[in-house]
Amino acid sequence: MTPEVTAFFDNATNTISYVVRDPNGTACAVIDSVLDFDYPSGRTDTRSADQIVAFIKDKGYECQWLLESHVHADHLSAAPYIQQQVGGKIGIGDNIKIVQDTFGKVFNEGTEFQRDGSQFDELFVEGDSVHIGQMRVDVLHTPGHTPACLTYIIGDAAFVGDTLFMPDFGTARCDFPGGSSETLYDSVQKILALPDDTRIFVGHDYKAPGRDVYAWETTVGEQKAANIHVGHGASKDDFVAMRDTRDATLAMPRLIIPSLQVNMRAGQMPEPDDKGDVFLKVPVNKL
Numbered sequence: 001m002t003p004e005v006t007a008f009f010d011n012a013t014n015t016i017s018y019v020v021r022d023p024n025g026t027a028c029a030v031i032d033s034v035l036d037f038d039y040p041s042g043r044t045d046t047r048s049a050d051q052i053v054a055f056i057k058d059k060g061y062e063c064q065w066l067l068e069s070h071v072h073a074d075h076l077s078a079a080p081y082i083q084q085q086v087g088g089k090i091g092i093g094d095n096i097k098i099v100q101d102t103f104g105k106v107f108n109e110g111t112e113f114q115r116d117g118s119q120f121d122e123l124f125v126e127g128d129s130v131h132i133g134q135m136r137v138d139v140l141h142t143p144g145h146t147p148a149c150l151t152y153i154i155g156d157a158a159f160v161g162d163t164l165f166m167p168d169f170g171t172a173r174c175d176f177p178g179g180s181s182e183t184l185y186d187s188v189q190k191i192l193a194l195p196d197d198t199r200i201f202v203g204h205d206y207k208a209p210g211r212d213v214y215a216w217e218t219t220v221g222e223q224k225a226a227n228i229h230v231g232h233g234a235s236k237d238d239f240v241a242m243r244d245t246r247d248a249t250l251a252m253p254r255l256i257i258p259s260l261q262v263n264m265r266a267g268q269m270p271e272p273d274d275k276g277d278v279f280l281k282v283p284v285n286k287l
């Protein structure tokens with residue numbers, strides 16, 4: 001089974017969103033959509049999401065799923081907006097509950113913020129499968145970058161979110177609360193155990209030394225042969241030492257504070273106040 005994959009690159013956050021269609025019909029899913037957010041003005045914009053909505057409508061596709069690979073820390077999810085426009089159920093990993101617990105504390109959310117994942121339509125665990133039309137989606141739990149990270153395997157394609165990036169860029173950072181480089185190494189081994197010709201679609205691309213164009217599609221075989229962090233049979237000890245050293249030098253993503261508050265609510269803003277105004281918090285010295 002070879003699903004039709006259409007990629008949408010978001011320049012502001014280097015995110016790749018995907019529309020994945022059952023080749024035998026019109027059913028499709030959207031993976032990791034982006035709601036534009038201008039931090040200085042606090043304004044949201046649906047320009048990026050509207051490209052996906054227009055694509056789905058123009059093609060006459062039926063959106064059945066809005067799949068999140070994890071709670072993103074660098075962009076806001078547009079899943080609820082796209083759901084409003086074209087339908088579909090919003091799914092994420094069951095460990096979202098851990099992420100909600102962690103960041104519920106960081107943002108001092110009251111008891112009205114549920115930490116049971118109930119903001120999402122579906123919570124997945126390892127081994128679950130759902131369908132996009134006739135096409136099966138298998139769920140692999142691939143934590144390490146965050147506790148709730150999933151890889152969605154759809155036919156010959158694996159949507160790996162932030163685990164592996166392109167071979168010349170390596171892997172995702174593991175220093176967010178609940179992240180672990182040791183765990184990521186083990187998760188990556190699960191992905192690399194897929195057939196060599198499995199197409200891998202990554203969640204971000206930042207170009208790489210010597211590469212001046214964005215790229216997002218590679219294969220398991222290429223990752224095993226050439227990934228600068230985990231290819232060439234890299235050992236766990238070497239990977240963990242490299243990853244932890246590198247992570248200690250990385251700045252927080254520009255949109256981490258708004259992203260977490262929105263994405264842990266399945267892409268919804270916090271409840272408006274009694275005047276109907278919506279506010280996001282900035283926790284001081286807590287991240």
Ligand SMILES: [Fe+2]
Nearest residue numbers: 071072073162
């Ligand atoms: Fe991420």
